[in-house]
Amino acid sequence: MSKPKSKPKSKPKTVAVIGCGIGRNHIAEGYARLRDQFDLQVICDLSQERLTAVGDEFSVPRRTTSFDEVLAMGDIDIVDICTPPTLHFPQVMAALAAGKQVVCEKPLVGSLHEIDQLTAAETRARGRIMPVFQYRFGNGLQKARRIIELGLAGKPYLATVETAWLRGAKYYSVPWRGRFETELGGALLTHAIHSHDILTWLMGDVASAFARTATRVNTIEVEDCAVASLVMESGALASLVATLGSAREISRLRLCFEHVTFESSLAPYAPGDDPWQIIATSPEAEARIAKALEGFTFVPSRFEGLMAAYHQALESNGPLPVTLEDARRSLELITALYHAAETGTAVALPIGKEHPKYGGWRPGATPA
Structure with missing residues (x-):
C-alpha cells in the first residue's frame, strides 16, 4: 500500500x-x-x-x-x-x-x-x-485571550491601562517626530496605541470616550501626557493613562471580569509576555480555566509571533492576525480621544463620515 x-x-x-x-x-x-x-x-x-x-x-x-x-x-x-x-x-x-x-x-x-x-x-x-500590532503576541496575553474567547471570564467590569515610558530630547531630535504634520500625534497615538489595542482586543468595542492631554515633558507640538475615561459597549468602564516622563518604564493592563481578573506583566515593550496573573474568583472558575489552558502551545513574542501567524494566514488564505477592521477600531478610538480633548466633551463611537474629525484628528485637518 x-x-x-x-x-x-x-x-x-x-x-x-x-x-x-x-x-x-x-x-x-x-x-x-x-x-x-x-x-x-x-x-x-x-x-x-x-x-x-x-x-x-x-x-x-x-x-x-x-x-x-x-x-x-x-x-x-x-x-x-x-x-x-x-x-x-x-x-x-x-x-x-x-x-x-x-x-x-x-x-x-x-x-x-x-x-x-x-x-x-x-x-x-x-x-x-x-x-x-505585535504586542498582541506572547504567552500571557494569548492565554487571557483564550479564556475570554471560551466565555470563561464572564461579564467585563473594569479595566485600567497604563503606558508609562520615557522619551526625551534625543528621541525628538529626529525631524519628523513631535509634530502633528509628520508624526500625526504623540503619546496616545505613537506609544499607548499598543496597549489600547490590547484593551479592545480583549474587552470589545468602545461606546464613549473622554480625554485630557498635555505637553509637559518635552518642548514639542504633540501631547506627551494623557488621561482618558471610556465606556465600553458591554457597559464596562476603562481608564487610560499615558506619559513619556516616567523614570521607570512600564506597560500595565488590569482587566476585571466576572470570573477572573487579569494582570499583565510590566514589560514596557512586551506586555503580552508572561508572567500574566490570572486570578479566578472561585475554585470552580479556577478549575475551568486550568482545564482550558491544558496543552497550551507556546506563542512567540512580538514580531516573531506576529510574522509566524501572518505566514500561516498567507499559506491558508485565512484571516490575517491583524486586520483592517482592527486598525480602524484603533484609529476610531484615537479620533474620539483627540476630539474629546479638543472639545472637552465625551465623544460617542462609532464614528462615521458625518463626524467633523472623519477626515483627520489633527488640529486644522481638512474634513473629508
Missing part, C-alpha cells in the same frame, strides 16, 4: 522592508528568525548608512533608496512599510496597486477616511494589508 503523498513544502515568501529604523526590529525579531517562512531580499531606506549597516548585519542582497524600484521588482511577494506615519497611506496604496502583499507599521494611516479608502482598495487588489 502506497503512502499518502505529503503536501510539498512551499517556498519562503520574498520580502522587502521599507525603512530600516523600526524595520530593523521586523527583521531581527521576525524575518531573521523565520527563514523557512520568509526570504528577506530587499531593504529600502533614504539613508545609505542605515542601508549598509542593516544590510550587512542581515546579509540582505539588494539595497536601494527608491521605493518605486522596489515596487517594480516582480519577484517580491511582501512589502513591509516602516516609514514615518504620513507616508503610510500613499505607500500602502502604491504597494497594493503593484500587486504586493502589504505589512504596515502603526499608525496605519492618518484618518478614518484614509483607512476606509484602503479597505475599498483592498477589495479590488490581489494582495491584502496587515497592520502591525
Whole structure:
C-alpha cells in the first residue's frame, strides 16, 4: 500500500522592508528568525548608512533608496512599510496597486477616511494589508485571550491601562517626530496605541470616550501626557493613562471580569509576555480555566509571533492576525480621544463620515 503523498513544502515568501529604523526590529525579531517562512531580499531606506549597516548585519542582497524600484521588482511577494506615519497611506496604496502583499507599521494611516479608502482598495487588489500590532503576541496575553474567547471570564467590569515610558530630547531630535504634520500625534497615538489595542482586543468595542492631554515633558507640538475615561459597549468602564516622563518604564493592563481578573506583566515593550496573573474568583472558575489552558502551545513574542501567524494566514488564505477592521477600531478610538480633548466633551463611537474629525484628528485637518 502506497503512502499518502505529503503536501510539498512551499517556498519562503520574498520580502522587502521599507525603512530600516523600526524595520530593523521586523527583521531581527521576525524575518531573521523565520527563514523557512520568509526570504528577506530587499531593504529600502533614504539613508545609505542605515542601508549598509542593516544590510550587512542581515546579509540582505539588494539595497536601494527608491521605493518605486522596489515596487517594480516582480519577484517580491511582501512589502513591509516602516516609514514615518504620513507616508503610510500613499505607500500602502502604491504597494497594493503593484500587486504586493502589504505589512504596515502603526499608525496605519492618518484618518478614518484614509483607512476606509484602503479597505475599498483592498477589495479590488490581489494582495491584502496587515497592520502591525505585535504586542498582541506572547504567552500571557494569548492565554487571557483564550479564556475570554471560551466565555470563561464572564461579564467585563473594569479595566485600567497604563503606558508609562520615557522619551526625551534625543528621541525628538529626529525631524519628523513631535509634530502633528509628520508624526500625526504623540503619546496616545505613537506609544499607548499598543496597549489600547490590547484593551479592545480583549474587552470589545468602545461606546464613549473622554480625554485630557498635555505637553509637559518635552518642548514639542504633540501631547506627551494623557488621561482618558471610556465606556465600553458591554457597559464596562476603562481608564487610560499615558506619559513619556516616567523614570521607570512600564506597560500595565488590569482587566476585571466576572470570573477572573487579569494582570499583565510590566514589560514596557512586551506586555503580552508572561508572567500574566490570572486570578479566578472561585475554585470552580479556577478549575475551568486550568482545564482550558491544558496543552497550551507556546506563542512567540512580538514580531516573531506576529510574522509566524501572518505566514500561516498567507499559506491558508485565512484571516490575517491583524486586520483592517482592527486598525480602524484603533484609529476610531484615537479620533474620539483627540476630539474629546479638543472639545472637552465625551465623544460617542462609532464614528462615521458625518463626524467633523472623519477626515483627520489633527488640529486644522481638512474634513473629508
